Structure formats: structure tokens, C-alpha cells
Amino acid sequence: MPTDLASVYRAEYGRCVATLTRLLGDISLAEEAVQDAFTIAVQKWAELPPNPGAWIVTTARNRAIDRIRRESTREARHVQALLLHRGDDEPEEVGPVRDDQLRLIFTCCHPSLSPLAQTALTLRLLGGLEVPQIARAYLVPEATISQRIVRAKKKIRDARIPYRVPTEAELPARLPPVLTVLYLIFNEGYTASRGELVRADLCREALRLARELASLMPDEPEVLGLLALLLLSEARRPARVGPSGELVTLAEQDRSLWDRAMIAEGHAIVRECLRRNRPGPYQIQAAINAVHTDGPTTDWRQVLALYDQLLQFTPTPIVALNRAVAVAEVHGPEAALAVVEELELPGYHLLPATKAELLVRLGRVDAARAAYAEAVALAGNDAERAFLQKRLAELS
Amino acid sequence: MRFMLAVQNDWSVPLPTGAEWDESVARVEVVNDDMRAQGVWVFGGGLTDPDTATVVRIESGAVTMTDGPFIETKEQLGGFWVIDVADRAEALEWARRCAEACAAPIEVRSFDELSQG
Amino acid sequence: MNYLLSVINDESVQLSDAEFQEMLARTGAINDEMKEQGVWVFAGGLRPPETATVVRARDGAVTTTDGPFVETKEHLAGFWVIEVADLDAALAWAEKATTACRAPIEVRPFDGLA
Numbered sequence: 001m002p003t004d005l006a007s008v009y010r011a012e013y014g015r016c017v018a019t020l021t022r023l024l025g026d027i028s029l030a031e032e033a034v035q036d037a038f039t040i041a042v043q044k045w046a047e048l049p050p051n052p053g054a055w056i057v058t059t060a061r062n063r064a065i066d067r068i069r070r071e072s073t074r075e076a077r078h079v080q081a082l083l084l085h086r087g088d089d090e091p092e093e094v095g096p097v098r099d100d101q102l103r104l105i106f107t108c109c110h111p112s113l114s115p116l117a118q119t120a121l122t123l124r125l126l127g128g129l130e131v132p133q134i135a136r137a138y139l140v141p142e143a144t145i146s147q148r149i150v151r152a153k154k155k156i157r158d159a160r161i162p163y164r165v166p167t168e169a170e171l172p173a174r175l176p177p178v179l180t181v182l183y184l185i186f187n188e189g190y191t192a193s194r195g196e197l198v199r200a201d202l203c204r205e206a207l208r209l210a211r212e213l214a215s216l217m218p219d220e221p222e223v224l225g226l227l228a229l230l231l232l233s234e235a236r237r238p239a240r241v242g243p244s245g246e247l248v249t250l251a252e253q254d255r256s257l258w259d260r261a262m263i264a265e266g267h268a269i270v271r272e273c274l275r276r277n278r279p280g281p282y283q284i285q286a287a288i289n290a291v292h293t294d295g296p297t298t299d300w301r302q303v304l305a306l307y308d309q310l311l312q313f314t315p316t317p318i319v320a321l322n323r324a325v326a327v328a329e330v331h332g333p334e335a336a337l338a339v340v341e342e343l344e345l346p347g348y349h350l351l352p353a354t355k356a357e358l359l360v361r362l363g364r365v366d367a368a369r370a371a372y373a374e375a376v377a378l379a380g381n382d383a384e385r386a387f388l389q390k391r392l393a394e395l396s
Numbered sequence: 397m398r399f400m401l402a403v404q405n406d407w408s409v410p411l412p413t414g415a416e417w418d419e420s421v422a423r424v425e426v427v428n429d430d431m432r433a434q435g436v437w438v439f440g441g442g443l444t445d446p447d448t449a450t451v452v453r454i455e456s457g458a459v460t461m462t463d464g465p466f467i468e469t470k471e472q473l474g475g476f477w478v479i480d481v482a483d484r485a486e487a488l489e490w491a492r493r494c495a496e497a498c499a500a501p502i503e504v505r506s507f508d509e510l511s512q513g
Numbered sequence: 514m515n516y517l518l519s520v521i522n523d524e525s526v527q528l529s530d531a532e533f534q535e536m537l538a539r540t541g542a543i544n545d546e547m548k549e550q551g552v553w554v555f556a557g558g559l560r561p562p563e564t565a566t567v568v569r570a571r572d573g574a575v576t577t578t579d580g581p582f583v584e585t586k587e588h589l590a591g592f593w594v595i596e597v598a599d600l601d602a603a604l605a606w607a608e609k610a611t612t613a614c615r616a617p618i619e620v621r622p623f624d625g626l627a
Contacts, residue, residue: 112450112600114463151447159448159622160514162599400559404582428627439555440627443517452607453617459608466521466619469583488568488577495570503582505565511557
């Protein structure tokens, strides 16, 4: 039973908060009510009801009404919001509504909120993660995360950030922050900026939310592109870390450890995106990952062509650096080194690390050693640092 | 002549609550009523916490948004009046009453000639 | 819901007369559009901050000092007060305002109007 309840909580928490936010007109009230309902569920459920989400929503709504009646200090507008939604057209048994999750995700990722607040709110409200988990993932004090969440909820309420899905015309500006937040959550899990290399819980949560978003917005190619990118990265996660927690490069990965089903799903989405022919940065990154996971070796010419295309969408030094790796495979290390030496990425360990790899291939050992030492000093997580130290040691 | 009487609140100090808050609201209401009675009142309003601000700007052709007020200072605009009076001396006298009612400094600034209504 | 759209000027940026006239035309057009759509509540441009006076009253004693409350490179140059449904609508007007003024716009909700 507790295991069942935990999985219901994980699957339904965000949906229920989303629906209750619409019914109550206030996020904090919605959270309290959903938590109350789960507390009651722990006591009452001898076995799972047929539709646990609907049970939680109905119970939460009733509890919220009781609570508001009891606490007369609550602001009148909350009561009004609640009463507004108690019309005859409202069915008694209200299950989680899919559109509500979209509303909530766009509200959490509203561009007027700071990036950290967007991420923290999304993980808290839609992922049901607790503040200490979020704080651990982002290596900031718990007080910082709870303060950001409180402030963001206050801003949503006081500045009246609307609780609705943006219109078609607004989507070009409003969808990117949502995709960025999901991508950052995944990336933080995939390459934790400090400490251990992978935080599987964050990867899984980002993938779950991307899947939800894709099923809610099946006509947005970039949403599909993000889902495919996360699937193709997640599929390789088991092979990315060696037995003692060290990083294993793509070329050295044991491909039998890859998740074949996820790769097949990712490839199918990439093909679907190609057919739609409305490319964007996430779709191109997904396509690059599709090439990497297609067959026993990578077709680097295709990867380079995709990076050329990606660079047009996102002309950033990080993309240029990743492209340089493909340049090395297609045109040789000399050409790639010329590209890398033009780049400026202060504090980013992968710039000297890439430079070092190229210098090794060119036989310039002393310069390579210096570049590796620089990369070791900048590396944030233990596995990557260990990997770079090993490479450096091999040169001595 | 139109003037802006801007209330400079110290937002690091929590707002008063309960009876203290009610009293300050009542004091401000008296000033509002007097301004209206004397025909000088043009506009007046109180703002929410500066944390609820958003700055919108254009950077290399694209609109960007940032969370929070433009200048991160302890004191921030808490609200303001716009009054229409004969001269600066009269504006300063109203500012004195506003400063007493709000228990906060008031910055008095005149509007440019295009904004004289 | 009422919002304050503050125009934040950087005093190191000096407009020529012609540029200033063009900006007036652009902001005038926004005023007209706001009035047409019934969202305009108030708008005004302020004289420079050095013309400001700060009045303090403490324990019955009143002091006045010349100059603005805070000395900063950026300052409030003028503002709009608008009445719209929600923050998204206010931000859409702020986008027009920042385009017209070529200056950052701070959007803040009112708690209430007197």
C-alpha cells in the first residue's frame, strides 16, 4: 500500500495541484488542499480507488472549502474564486484536467520570474519534489529555494500572472522558457554541476514532464524535439558512468547497456520531426543524438552538417565547441584546433579539455598536459575531474 | 502646476499590521479627502511589494524580461500622489502632510510642461 | 488591475532635439492607443531628478532637502498608469513602451488606487 500511494503521489501530485489552482484561484491554497487530501488518503485507503486522481481532487476541494469557512481571516477574493467555480455546470467528481497542467507549467515558467524560480517552482509544483531535494540538486541552501518559491508564488498572485495557456501568437515567446526549464532540469541530472555525475531522479522527472508536455502539445515540433533529445540521452545514461563512477566517453561506451526501447522511441520522433520539416534547436540536437545512436559507429559527416545547422539557430560558443569535435573527426585535429582556439568560454572546463584531446592527437604532449591541468582545475563534478586527471596521468 | 509626491518606503522593514496599519490607512484617507475637497487631487495609488516588479527592455533587438525592480535598493517607491497646485510651496506643504501620514520620506518632483493636463 | 509602467532613464544617454521630438511622437501614439482601448489611467513625464525635493516629517519636525531621494545614474523619467486584466496585458504595453522610449520599463502592480 505505501508503495502504491507513493507512486500515486508522484504521478498525480502535479496534476491535482494544477486542477485545484484553477478551482481555488490560488497556488498556495491548492498545495495545502492537495497535501491535506493525501494525508486523508494515507488514513482511509485500504486499497486504491478506481480513479485516485479524481478522489484526491474531490477531497482536496472539499477540504479547501472547509478550511476557508473555518479560517475567516482568509482573503475574501479566495472565497469568491472558490464560489465562482461551484456553479451547477461544475461536475461533482472532478478529475485532474490535462489542460490545467499546461496552465500550471506556463505559469511556473512565466518569463517575468527568474530562471531559478521557474525551475524550483516547476519541480515543486509539477514534480512534487520537496524543497530539500531541489536544494540538493542545485547546491543552494534550502532557505534560498523556499524563499524563491514563496516569492514567485507571491508574484504570481499579486502581479496577477494569468493562469492560462498562452495563445498561438504568444507561444513563440512563451514556449522557449518552458523547454529551457525542462532541459535544464534534465541536464542538471545528467551532468550534475558538482559532486556525483548523474542524478537519475532529476533526469526521470524532466523526461516525465517532457512526455506530458508532448502529449499535451503534439503539434509543436520543438516540444517533440526536446522529448526525443531527452530520450536519446537518457537511453545512454547506464553506459555513461563506469563501475567506479567515472565518466565513459561515447566512443568507449558499452552499447549493449543502452536502452533500446528508448532509442527506438527517440528515433521515431526524430523521423517524425524530419517529416514535418519545421526544424529548431531541440530537434537538431535530437537528430545529432539519433546519429550517435544509429548503428555501431557515428556518421561524423552527418553530425557536422547538423552542427552547422544548429549553429545558425544558436550561434553560441558552446555549440561551436561541440561542432569542433565533429570537425576533428571529419577534417582532422588541426582544423578543429583552429576553431577551438578562436572560442572564449571563461571558466568552462570542456574548452581546455577539448583542446587537450586535439593536442594529444597532434602529438603536442606538453601543450596537452597544460590544457588538461587547466580543465582539471575548472571541472565541477567528481567523475569528470577523475576522468580528466586520468587522461593527464596517461600523458606522463 | 502638477507634482508627483512619491512615498519612499523602506521595504526591508515589514509593513505594519493590525491596528497600526488601519491607523496609517485612516491617516492617508484624511489626506486624500482633503486633496479632493480642495480640488488638487489628480491621482493616487499604493503599490505592491517591489519584488513583484518586472523590468522589460530591448537588448539587441529582442525584448527581454527580468524579475524584480530595476534598482535594488532598500528604499523603493511605495506609492504616490499626483496633485495640481498653484506653486512648489503648496506642493511641499502637501508633501509634509503625506510624510506625516505615511511615516516615510516623500520625494517631490514636478511634471514637465507637456504633462500639465 | 492597475499597473505602473515606469520609464527608467539613463542620464548618460543624451537625446538630440530631433530624437526627443521623435520619441514624443512615439509615446504620444501609445497614449492614443491606450485611450482608444480604454486602458489609459494616467501618464506624465517628470522634470529631471535634480529638481526634486525630499520632505521628511519625524516627531513633528519637518526637514526638506534638495535633490532626489537616491542619487543614481538611472532614474524615473516618467510613467504610465494603466488598467488591464493581468500581467501579460501589462507586459504587452510595456513592450510597446520600451520600444517607443528606448529605455527599460519597470512594471509594478498597484495594491489599490485612492
